[in-house]
Amino acid sequence: MPQPRVLAWGFMPTPARIHVAHALHEVFGEGGRVPDIWDRDLGEDAHLAQALLGLCLRRWGRLQAWVKPKLKDPDRGVPLGTRVVLAMGLAQLAWLPGVSDHAAVNESVDLAANRDLGFLPHKGLVNALLRRAAKDRPALAAELDALPAALDRGPAADRVLLAALGPHGAEAETEALWTRLQQPPRPDFRLLKGDPPEGLAPEAELPGCLCLLEGAPFPRAWLESAGGMVQDRSSQALLAYDWDRPVARILDACAAPGGKTTTLALRHPGAAITALEVHPKRATRLRQTLEQRGVEARVIQADAAEWLEGNDATFDLILLDAPCSGSGTLQKHPEWPWLKHEDQSRLTGLQRRLLAAAAGRLAPGGLMIYAVCSWLPEECGSHREWLAQARPELRPAEVWPAAMGSAQDANKGATAFFRPHPLRWTGEGFQGFAVRRG
Ligand SMILES: C[S@@+](CC[C@H](N)C(=O)[O-])C[C@H]1O[C@@H](n2cnc3c(N)ncnc32)[C@H](O)[C@@H]1O
Structure with a gap:
């Protein structure tokens, strides 16, 4: 298994370790995401904390599987505090050679005694297991690396991998894709x-x-x-559509935090942009971000479907970057397989409602792009099929180079379906389609 950057710290200060433990409790206790700014106050130690959290999240299944047979009663449930502390200690011993034995073991034992993050009765167990593991760190790494990679993902991730590879007829390459997604991404x-x-x-x-x-x-x-600005290459490729008709009015229907609004403004200087966002705090942040970047746009805090249904404005270019499961962001969010996921039918229902409302506002000669950072077919392909039935006047628009679609999508060297091969393209998992009116 590829190693993360070798880190030269000999001792990990407690705040970094405590932050990692909190994040792991959030994911494995609550099924919640790692908060965006979880490492904000850590200064230089953020690198170590990020590496450690990434290892625990990406290798959680095998870390737990390594511990289990070493317990007196392996079938008995192990408290989350113990699992978190052991995972952190083992990950440092196995894969972070810059962390000393002393720091990896003793700080984990201290953490086991922490009322909120550990489990005091297991302090002795944590001490014994980690001390034993510290005696031969390369052997520990080899044992952990030899455990099946599938332990680290679970059924939700398996389904995503198959969905990503299916359109390319590459279902047999699940392990290769999982390996790629386990590498910490470079922004x-x-x-x-x-x-x-x-x-x-x-x-x-x-x-x-x-x-x-x-x-x-x-x-x-x-x-x-x-x-x-930070912008994943998939978002950039999606917005590198080939479209030379005049664009005077743009709608960005789900706009926060504003990365794509910014790119649209760069691509179509002088066009009037309307940016919708339903969440008040995100709408405020969107306004601030656009202002800071000098992007002129009318930001409206509203449910996009309601706003579009109650408004007769039309647009030459509509981007619907819809709320989605985020299943394409597995690499950036290694906690994704362990999250409590939102009801998928509610989500696809919302996407469909937004798409129906947006489709009604496309001006003659206009282009609409629908996109999600997900590989699941019900979040994109199914909507495309529905739209073809419901609005036959909207024709596929082949605005991306053929390499951005699957072999079956390409038509005369271009594609109207955005879904790059997940092993040949290194960006986030994005799917989209483009339609034009007339
Ligand atoms: C995938 S994100 C958009 C990312 C954005 N396009 C960018 O590139 O920075 C989807 C956004 O849609 C917003 N949203 C969700 N439901 C919405 C609705 N009904 N109307 C408008 N915005 C909505 C979410 O709050 C979220 O900010």
Whole structure:
């Protein structure tokens, strides 16, 4: 198994470890996501905390499977506090050679005694298991690496992998895709103005996209000055559609946090942009972000379906980047397989309602793009089929190069269905389709 960057810390300060333990409790106790800013206050130690959290999330199943047979009564449930603390200790011993035995073992034992995060009666057990494991760290790593990768994912992730590979006839490559998705992702950026800072290199296959070079520092100051923004290459490729008709009015129907609104403004300078967002806090943040980047847009906090149904405005370009399961973000969100997922039928119902409302607002000659960061067919392909029946006047628009679709999607070297091969394309899992009116 590929190793994460070797870290040179000899001792992990407690706040970093406590943050990791909190995040693991949130995921495995509540089925909730790791909060976006979970590591904000950690300063330099954020790197170690990120590496440790990533390892525990990505290898949770095998870490638990390693512990189980070593318990006195393996069939008895083990409290979450014990599982979290052991996973953290073992992950450091196995895969973070820069962390000393002393730090990995003793801090885990201390954490076991923490009322909120550990389980005091198991302090001795944690101590004994970790001390034994620390005696031969390479052997521990080899044992853990030899356990089946499937332990780390569960049925929800299996279904996503098959859905991603199915349109390409590549279902046999599940393990290869899982291996790819287990690598911590490197962020992509988009230049907004001026020159890119050192450490960012243009991505040859996608004009405008910049990638972080190995070992380069994260360009925080550049992002804060609105010189650029973080934007995954899949989003950038989706918005690199080939469309040369005039665009005067744009609707971004689900706009926060505003990455795609920004790109639309760059692509169509002078067009009037309406950006809708249902959640008040996200709408406020969207307004602030667009203002900071100098993007002019009318931001409206509203349910997009309701707003569109009660409004007779039409648009030359509509982007519906719909709320979705996020199943395409497995690489960035390794906790995804363990989350309590929202009711899928409620979600697909909402997507359908938004699509129906948006489709009614496309001006003659206009282009509509529907997209989700999900690989599941019910969040995209099924909606495309429904739309073809419900609105036959909306024709497929082949606006992406053929490589962005599956072999069956391509027509004269271009595709109206966006679903790049998940093993040949390294971006997030995105699906989309484009239709034009007339
Ligand atoms: C996938 S995100 C959009 C990401 C955005 N396009 C970008 O690139 O930065 C979907 C957004 O839709 C919003 N949303 C969910 N339901 C909505 C609705 N009924 N009307 C409008 N926005 C909605 C969510 O709050 C979320 O911010």
